[in-house]
Amino acid sequence: MRAFAELLDRLSLTASRNAKLTLVRDHLRETPDPDRGWALAALTGELTFDAAKPAFIRKAVEARMDAQLFAWSYDYVGDLAETVSLVWPARPGANREPALNEVVEALRIASRAEVQRLIEGWLDALPAPRERWALLKLMTGALRVGMTARLAKRAAAEMGGVEPAEVEELWHALRPPYEDLFAWLEGRSERPPAENPARFRPVMLAQALDEAVDFARLDPADYAAEWKWDGIRVQLAHEGGQRRLYTRTGDDISRAFPDVLEALADEGVVDGELLVMRDGALAPFADLQQRLNRKAVDAKMLEAFPAAVRAYDLLHEGDEDLRPLPFAERRGRLEAFLARQPPTRQASPRLDLSPLQPFGAWPELAALRADPPEGDPRLAEGLMLKRWDSPYEAGRPKGPWFKWKRDPFTVDAVLMYAQRGHGKRSSFYSDYTFGVWTHDAAGQRALTPVGKAYFGFTDEELKGIDKFVRDNTVERFGPVRSVRAEPHRGLVFEVAFEGLQRSARHKSGVAMRFPRISRIRWDKPPGEADDLETLERLLARIEGR
Amino acid sequence: MTRPQDLLCPKPEGLYCPPGDFYVDPVRPVDRAVVTHGHSDHARAGHGAVLATPETLDIMAERYGRDFAASVQAAPYGETAERDGVQVTLVPAGHVLGSAQAVVRWKGLTMVVSGDYKRRRDPTCPPFEPVPCDVFISEATFGLPVFRHPDDREEIARLLRSVAQFPERSHIVGAYALGKAQRVIRLLREAGWNRTIHVHGALERLNALYERHGVDLGPLAPATTAKKADFAGAIVIAPPSALQDRWSRRFPDPVGAFASGWMQIRARARQRGVELPLVISDHADWDELTATVDEIRPGELWITHGREEALARWAQLHGITARALALVGYEDEGDD
Numbered sequence: 015m016r017a018f019a020e021l022l023d024r025l026s027l028t029a030s031r032n033a034k035l036t037l038v039r040d041h042l043r044e045t046p047d048p049d050r051g052w053a054l055a056a057l058t059g060e061l062t063f064d065a066a067k068p069a070f071i072r073k074a075v076e077a078r079m080d081a082q083l084f085a086w087s088y089d090y091v092g093d094l095a096e097t098v099s100l101v102w103p104a105r106p107g108a109n110r111e112p113a114l115n116e117v118v119e120a121l122r123i124a125s126r127a128e129v130q131r132l133i134e135g136w137l138d139a140l141p142a143p144r145e146r147w148a149l150l151k152l153m154t155g156a157l158r159v160g161m162t163a164r165l166a167k168r169a170a171a172e173m174g175g176v177e178p179a180e181v182e183e184l185w186h187a188l189r190p191p192y193e194d195l196f197a198w199l200e201g202r203s204e205r206p207p208a209e210n211p212a213r214f215r216p217v218m219l220a221q222a223l224d225e226a227v228d229f230a231r232l233d234p235a236d237y238a239a240e241w242k243w244d245g246i247r248v249q250l251a252h253e254g255g256q257r258r259l260y261t262r263t264g265d266d267i268s269r270a271f272p273d274v275l276e277a278l279a280d281e282g283v284v285d286g287e288l289l290v291m292r293d294g295a296l297a298p299f300a301d302l303q304q305r306l307n308r309k310a311v312d313a314k315m316l317e318a319f320p321a322a323v324r325a326y327d328l329l330h331e332g333d334e335d336l337r338p339l340p341f342a343e344r345r346g347r348l349e350a351f352l353a354r355q356p357p358t359r360q361a362s363p364r365l366d367l368s369p370l371q372p373f374g375a376w377p378e379l380a381a382l383r384a385d386p387p388e389g390d391p392r393l394a395e396g397l398m399l400k401r402w403d404s405p406y407e408a409g410r411p412k413g414p415w416f417k418w419k420r421d422p423f424t425v426d427a428v429l430m431y432a433q434r435g436h437g438k439r440s441s442f443y444s445d446y447t448f449g450v451w452t453h454d455a456a457g458q459r460a461l462t463p464v465g466k467a468y469f470g471f472t473d474e475e476l477k478g479i480d481k482f483v484r485d486n487t488v489e490r491f492g493p494v495r496s497v498r499a500e501p502h503r504g505l506v507f508e509v510a511f512e513g514l515q516r517s518a519r520h521k522s523g524v525a526m527r528f529p530r531i532s533r534i535r536w537d538k539p540p541g542e543a544d545d546l547e548t549l550e551r552l553l554a555r556i557e558g559r
Numbered sequence: 560m561t562r563p564q565d566l567l568c569p570k571p572e573g574l575y576c577p578p579g580d581f582y583v584d585p586v587r588p589v590d591r592a593v594v595t596h597g598h599s600d601h602a603r604a605g606h607g608a609v610l611a612t613p614e615t616l617d618i619m620a621e622r623y624g625r626d627f628a629a630s631v632q633a634a635p636y637g638e639t640a641e642r643d644g645v646q647v648t649l650v651p652a653g654h655v656l657g658s659a660q661a662v663v664r665w666k667g668l669t670m671v672v673s674g675d676y677k678r679r680r681d682p683t684c685p686p687f688e689p690v691p692c693d694v695f696i697s698e699a700t701f702g703l704p705v706f707r708h709p710d711d712r713e714e715i716a717r718l719l720r721s722v723a724q725f726p727e728r729s730h731i732v733g734a735y736a737l738g739k740a741q742r743v744i745r746l747l748r749e750a751g752w753n754r755t756i757h758v759h760g761a762l763e764r765l766n767a768l769y770e771r772h773g774v775d776l777g778p779l780a781p782a783t784t785a786k787k788a789d790f791a792g793a794i795v796i797a798p799p800s801a802l803q804d805r806w807s808r809r810f811p812d813p814v815g816a817f818a819s820g821w822m823q824i825r826a827r828a829r830q831r832g833v834e835l836p837l838v839i840s841d842h843a844d845w846d847e848l849t850a851t852v853d854e855i856r857p858g859e860l861w862i863t864h865g866r867e868e869a870l871a872r873w874a875q876l877h878g879i880t881a882r883a884l885a886l887v888g889y890e891d892e893g894d895d
Contacts, residue, residue, distance in 0.1 A: 020717065026825070027834050030812075033725065040724055079704065080876060086869050087705045096825060100705040142709050143823070434803065440815060440832035441807050492830055 018053050018114045019148035025159040029436030038169035049114040051191025057166035062155045063121045070130050071098050078103045099146035108138035164263045174199025179216035179408030182264050186213040211254030214264040215329050216408035220415035229376045236401055239371045241394040244299050245289035250323050252278045270308050274321050277364035279355050283330035291322040296390045300515040324368045337406035396420040422510035428540040429505040432483040434493040443483040452546040462522045470530030501541030508533035514553045524549050561666045563694045569884045579645030583661050583672045586888030595674025596658035600889050612649050614657025621768050652676040653687035654841050655738030662690050670694040678847040682745040683774045695857035699865030700842040701820050708844040714837045715746045729790040729810040733799035733817040736762050738841050740796050741769045743818050744776045757782035759797035864889040
């Protein structure tokens with residue numbers, strides 16, 4: 015438990031991805047089975063304990079100490095699990111410290127009443143707040159240590175010196191505490207079998223196209239072009255009677271999208287884009303967001319925000335693995351496969367084909383990208399280029415696939431607040447809130463925040479902005495400084511972003527997608543930055559297509 | 560009968576002793592002062608006469624210059640000085656080098672002003688000595704049940720483990736210039752870290768002072784001379800404020816550590832951008848405070864500063880009369 019607690023503690027305060035990888039990799043390397051497997055399960059979100067509810071913990075602690083002292087403590091710390099882990103008044107004569115394995119095994123089979131007794135006993139036996147905190151985090155299933163399942167699996171792959179995609183592909187056939195996985199990673203046994211029907215296949219990703227270099231060396235005849243739809247990349251699998259929908263990182267989101275699952279009648283694995291579609295036409299990304307991040311959906315949601323998959327590729331048909339075949343051949347198989355799927359009950363298709371965009375020379379394609387044809391392409395993020403002869407390879411191989419995003423929107427905005435960064439950037443003010451001009455209640459021209467960005471500048475530029483922030487601070491609130499932003503004094507950023515949507519959460523009423531600093535306009539007086547009206551007009555144009 | 564408040568009473572300048580006409584740790588210049596230890600919120604310059612341990616006087620001279628007071632009187636631990644019938648004895652408090660409790664006796668009444676203290680072993684100063692008394696006047700910096708400091712050797716082991724795990728990075732440990740920095744260095748030496756420890760310029764004079772008083776800090780070097788790459792795998796000790804300062808940019812991808820009792824609270828660590836919080840404190844934690852009060856069993860407990868209400872409530876629940884003095888001017892460790 016001690017090593018696991020230390021790991022969670024370090025992860026929760028470490029911002030750097032590489033440092034997190036090192037921490038997890040070393041933990042998996044140094045911790046014996048089965049504890050390391052349970053740690054990996056906890057980090058990948060595979061461990062949940064139904065019988066363990068946090069509410070009783072408060073009762074348990076109040077039964078042991080003065081309620082007033084507890085109330086002051088809780089007020090001071092602000093987090094229940096942390097407070098309890100700190101104040102826990104251990105009773106003497108506790109058992110020895112439990113190992114992570116004992117805790118997990120016991121929690122998995124315990125009834126609710128037993129769980130309470132067990133946890134009190136463990137809290138008594140654990141020697142320090144850090145371990146008690148880890149126990150409570152584990153018990154409530156919300157680690158919140160800034161670790162994604164994908165990163166944890168990558169750490170396991172690094173530990174064994176294998177490709178992350180290999181672990182990803184196996185993952186859905188594995189069960190914690192993953193002793194077979196570790197035996198393979200340590201070279202003690204064969205690779206465990208991945209034959210789990212409707213398992214996730216690691217996805218193939220594209221490189222960003224560099225217009226200046228790539229067009230000169232690429233032959234347009236070698237490439238197919240298609241639109242890059244603005245939804246989320248998914249994999250829809252139907253095998254052995256099982257249907258699953260995965261995100262591109264392998265998260266299973268089947269339960270949230272029953273309408274989409276139903277659409278795949280034949281057995282196979284389809285790579286595509288998850289979108290909201292009404293009467294065969296795309297809806298904006300904001301509509302899809304209504305469906306994302308929900309574990310389950312009701313009939314009303316299904317009707318108001320009907321989801322669909324627009325298919326890019328076919329990875330499996332029946333038992334046959336199509337991934338080694340060239341794209342041209344897979345594409346033919348995909349078209350035939352989709353044509354065989356019976357129409358669904360709904361008016362709008364739940365599974366359709368992403369059409370190829372014919373073109374002759376690169377300039378012709380560039381014109382299409384700059385001014386997409388009427389209809390769905392107006393909502394696309396850009397174009398994809400795929401070599402006709404490319405097999406489907408996991409990861410981001412160099413050369414076969416390119417994404418060529420539409421030029422971003424830009425706006426000139428004024429720096430309003432700056433916040434200190436993390437890790438390498440903890441001595442820099444590196445997170446910026448910027449605003450555009452609007453009129454306040456009194457009719458005065460005033461800035462309203464429209465977004466936040468923390469990348470898009472070089473280290474050298476960061477130093478310059480950091481100095482500007484320190485020299486022009488108006489007020490400080492903890493790690494945040496408000497910065498002088500007046501018509502003739504202040505700093506203007508050219509902010510690039512991919513899209514714009516309405517937002518009730520933002521005072522300005524608009525929210526940007528993927529904002530970043532594209533240029534620092536040291537030369538421009540803030541008074542000449544853009545108005546909110548500019549963004550509102552842009553929004554109307556996007557919504558009206 | 561002699562009442563405690565006739566011997567010591569709170570005033571805006573600090574605790575005042577009317578029969579002896581002196582203050583303990585006054586926060587403003589006064590004619591006569593007893594100073595418990597060298598931290599700047601307790602030991603200020605500009606008093607008429609100062610009574611303190613020789614170590615504390617040495618620290619004050621180092622910080623404020625030789626003329627920090629019109630006259631000084633050194634009272635080694637255990638020696639009693641008398642002022643107008645009031646006896647003052649300085650007894651180890653275990654807080655930092657030279658730190659003392661002021662034991663004040665007058666007409667059969669004994670009152671102990673603890674100053675800041677802790678009960679754990681500290682390789683840089685002698686341990687706290689409990690003195691039976693009628694009134695124990697305690698600090699309560701960490702006077703809430705949430706403060707439970709772990710074993711400092713385990714915290715140092717965590718630091719060394721991180722150094723081994725990230726050999727390409729440097730570790731900057733934020734530590735107070737007086738006491739904490741030298742304790743952390745000593746603990747590192749005891750844990751077997753024999754390499755040169757780099758120190759921020761603001762620590763150099765007090766490090767030298769500790770060395771003069773017999774605390775061996777091992778090989779130290781300024782954190783300024785080497786090239787960036789030379790700091791890979793290095794441990795650097797600096798004042799806490801330097802962690803977020805532009806100063807820290809000279810190090811390769813530094814891991815920010817902070818040795819402080821406040822690091823017990825995760826939000827505090829997060830707020831300061833600390834990646835490796837080290838819970839090492841020179842103050843008594845909740846268990847030490849309550850155990851000390853329980854051990855001394857004073858007739859009354861007075862609480863000078865910190866989270867007075869919680870410790871007062873604990874005392875009342877345990878049958879000890881408690882009074883919060885709410886003295887102002889003493890800073891919380893770690894707040895800058």
